[in-house]
Amino acid sequence: MAxxxxxxxxxxxxxxxxxxxxxxxxxxxxxxTEAVYRDxxxxxxxxxxxxxxxxxxxxxxxxxxxxxxxRYPCKPDVxxxxxxxxx
Numbered sequence: 001m002a003x004x005x006x007x008x009x010x011x012x013x014x015x016x017x018x019x020x021x022x023x024x025x026x027x028x029x030x031x032x033t034e035a036v037y038r039d040x041x042x043x044x045x046x047x048x049x050x051x052x053x054x055x056x057x058x059x060x061x062x063x064x065x066x067x068x069x070x071r072y073p074c075k076p077d078v079x080x081x082x083x084x085x086x087x
Contacts, residue, residue, distance in 0.1 A: 017086055019065040020079070029063050031071040048073055 037047035044056030062079040
């Protein structure tokens with residue numbers, strides 16, 4: 001069902017369960033290439049290919065696998081505020 005809006009409304013993201021692993025140098029994580037990656041003035045020790053192209057990965061970043069199998073990095077502080085462990 002399509003929603004047409006003429007004024008701003010508030011929406012809540014639907015709850016989905018994702019898979020994630022925290023990356024550190026020397027630890028092999030599927031989809032992460034451990035090699036120097038430059039993005040403008042930023043230098044990262046690794047990168048991950050996302051739907052938008054390659055993104056730098058820093059030590060401690062979470063690598064999230066989305067609902068369609070796509071991967072992307074997430075900073076630890078954002079991850080902690082956004083996700084909770086499913087038991």
